[in-house]
Amino acid sequence: xxxxxxxxxxxxxxxxxxxxxxxxxxxxxxxxxxxxxxxxxxxxxxxxxxxxxxxxxxxxxxxxxxxxxxxxxxxxxxxxxxxxxxxxxxxxxxxxxxxxxxxxxxxxxxxxxxxxxxxxx
Amino acid sequence: xxxxxxxxxxxxxxxxxxxxxxxxxxxxxxxxxxxxxxxxxxxxxxxxxxxxxxxxxxxxxxxxxxxxxxxxxxxxxxxxxxxxxxxxxxxxxxxxxxxxxxxxxxxxxxxxxxxxxxxxxxxxxxxxxxxxxxxxxxxxxxxxxxxxxxxxxxxxxxxxxxxxxxxxxxxxxxxxxxxxxxxxxxxxxxxxxxxxxxxxxxxxxxxxxxxxxxxxxxxxxxxxxxxxxxxxxxxxxxxxxxxxxxxxxxxxxxxxxxxxxxxxxxxxxxxxxxxxxxxxxxxxxxxxxxxxxxxxx
Numbered sequence: 001x002x003x004x005x006x007x008x009x010x011x012x013x014x015x016x017x018x019x020x021x022x023x024x025x026x027x028x029x030x031x032x033x034x035x036x037x038x039x040x041x042x043x044x045x046x047x048x049x050x051x052x053x054x055x056x057x058x059x060x061x062x063x064x065x066x067x068x069x070x071x072x073x074x075x076x077x078x079x080x081x082x083x084x085x086x087x088x089x090x091x092x093x094x095x096x097x098x099x100x101x102x103x104x105x106x107x108x109x110x111x112x113x114x115x116x117x118x119x120x121x
Numbered sequence: 122x123x124x125x126x127x128x129x130x131x132x133x134x135x136x137x138x139x140x141x142x143x144x145x146x147x148x149x150x151x152x153x154x155x156x157x158x159x160x161x162x163x164x165x166x167x168x169x170x171x172x173x174x175x176x177x178x179x180x181x182x183x184x185x186x187x188x189x190x191x192x193x194x195x196x197x198x199x200x201x202x203x204x205x206x207x208x209x210x211x212x213x214x215x216x217x218x219x220x221x222x223x224x225x226x227x228x229x230x231x232x233x234x235x236x237x238x239x240x241x242x243x244x245x246x247x248x249x250x251x252x253x254x255x256x257x258x259x260x261x262x263x264x265x266x267x268x269x270x271x272x273x274x275x276x277x278x279x280x281x282x283x284x285x286x287x288x289x290x291x292x293x294x295x296x297x298x299x300x301x302x303x304x305x306x307x308x309x310x311x312x313x314x315x316x317x318x319x320x321x322x323x324x325x326x327x328x329x330x331x332x333x334x335x336x337x338x339x340x341x342x343x344x345x346x347x348x349x350x351x352x353x354x355x356x357x358x359x360x361x362x363x364x365x366x367x368x369x370x371x372x373x374x375x376x377x378x379x380x381x382x383x384x385x386x387x388x389x390x391x392x393x394x395x396x397x398x399x400x401x402x403x404x405x406x407x408x409x410x411x412x413x414x415x416x417x418x
Contacts, residue, residue, distance in 0.1 A: 004313065009394045011336055012313055039295040046287035047313045048150050049295035054333075 001036060004045055012047055016055035024064050024075055025085045035065055035073040122147050123168060123268065123302065128177035130163060130324075137163040139324035140177065145302055145317065150294060152315035152332075153304040154398075156406055160324040161304040162201060165272050168302070169198040181268060194222055197266035201273040203253045211256055212241035215263075222264040230263035236285060250277040258286055262293065269293070271303040275310065287314055308399040318398065322406055336395050340379055342370045345390040353382050360404065371396070371404065 002019035004012060023029045038056065042049040056073055059065045063080050067073045075081070097110055123145035130138040137160050145151045155161050166172045167179055170186040170193055179185060184192045206213075211234075219225040234241070237255045239248075248256060254277055261269065269290065275283045291314060293299045305311050311318070312332070319329045339359070345366045346352070357373040367390075372379055380393050396404075 006309060009397065011333070011395055013333075039292060042291040042295045043288045045313075046284050046291055048316050049291060050150075050316045051313075 002041075002045070004047065013051045013055045013058075016041075016047075016052060017059055020055070020059055021062075021064055021088075024081055025088065029075050031075050031077045031081060033075045035075065037072055122180075122182065123300065124178070124180045125164075125168070126178040126180075128164070128167060128179060129175050130167065130172065131175055137324055138167070138174075138177075141321070141324060141326050143319055143326050143329060145300060147300055148294065148298040149317045150290075150301045150315045151303070151317040151319060152308075152311040152398075153302060153319050153321065154306070154308060154311065154402060155304075155321040155327075159321045161321060162272055163324075164321070165198075165270055165302070165304060169193070169196055169270055194224070194264075195267040196270060197261035197264045197268070198270045199254070199257050199261050199272065199274055201276065203257055207244075207246040209245050210242050211239055211245065214245065214256065214260060215241070218260045218264065222266075224265040226263050226265050229265070230259060233259040233262055233289070236289075237282070251279065251282065254278055255282060255286075258289075262289060265297075267299060269299055269301045269303075271301070273305055274303060275305070275307065283310070290314070308397070308402055312398045320402065320405060327405065332398070335398070335401060337375065338373060339396050339401070340372055340374070340376050341394045341396050341400070342368075342372060342379070342383070343390070343392040343394075344368055344370070344383065344388045346386055346388050350386045350388075353385060356382065 002016065002023070004015055008015055010018070020029070020035070029035070035056070036044075038049050038052045041047075041052045045052075056065065056067070060067055060073070063076055063084060065073045066076050100110060101107075123143070125141060125143045127140045127142055128138050129136070129140050141160070141164065143164075153161050153164070163172065167174055168181070168186065170189065173187050179187070181192050182195065186192050186196075209217075215230065219227070237259055239252060239256055239259070245253065245256065254274070258274075275286060278286065287310070290299075290301060294301060301314075303311070303315070316332055317329070318332050318335060320327045345368070352358075352368075352370075356370075356379070358370055359373055360371040362369040376393055376395065380391070383391060383393075
């Protein structure tokens, strides 16, 4: 379900986190769907179970998943994930805007892009 | 838990281990790394009770290992060179293991041998080096050990079998809380499986950390500053190299904090990366210049 990229410089737990975040936000993993167990992932990816535990713990703190004692972890419900998706897109938009500023695009031009985008909808 | 306290061992002129101490917590996957001749295999042979130390203490589960069968039955060991009897078959070897290790699990053994595709009536000496390793893995895992001690375990194995082996070991860690100690030069692989790392050199333990401590408190940075701007002066710079306008730095500290600090000097280009275990190893042990040596310590 998820892949570890050995050329990716990020630590493994970050990669596990990012992959699941993406699967949840893009809707591949549906709200309330069961997450693979720590044991399953440790065997199939051949990585340390503590690493996966840590990724799950942080995903839970960030509200992407919730764990039910004795049953495993589940994807959090839809309203939460939609809010999260919104937050993520805003961050991405800011990053893009920053990059555009560095390239010499002025504030007015940036604003035009956004308003123009709305008009095109 | 494996505890080693001021362990020393001399072979004639060579001081192989020099007052070495280490701790492997229960359930840890501990990667033992160090340059060739650092004393890793010597240390491991002490941990499994093959060598008797000149001085110092080794305790596994709180008990000394040397000449202590009760403790040794909890330990599975795979040496770097496999010294199996040339006249035996895999089946003979299994019978031997089953007679020595009380927890030997026949059912699990069958599953493993189906996975590895080795036939019981094959002669050990007819097997390739990699197949011999697989045979010893199936013996070791079927022992249902509390401790698995591996010296260069995946040497000679193909990528499919390497993954199989690590997968099986990680399953064991997740299900049974097995403690694993593994020495290897394949740091890329250790990074996936280990949560603790011990770096040794010249018979001593240079540092022992959890992998996350090691990786999260040190970052590699590439940046270009605009003309006239200086680096903030409260950075803990461990290493610095300048190529044209590009500065390459290794800094101690958390990634986010460093990025925030550097943002103040409005860099034209900034790339913040965590250090891989391999880089830590090279900077720690490979630096011929004094300034590169021992920055993690």
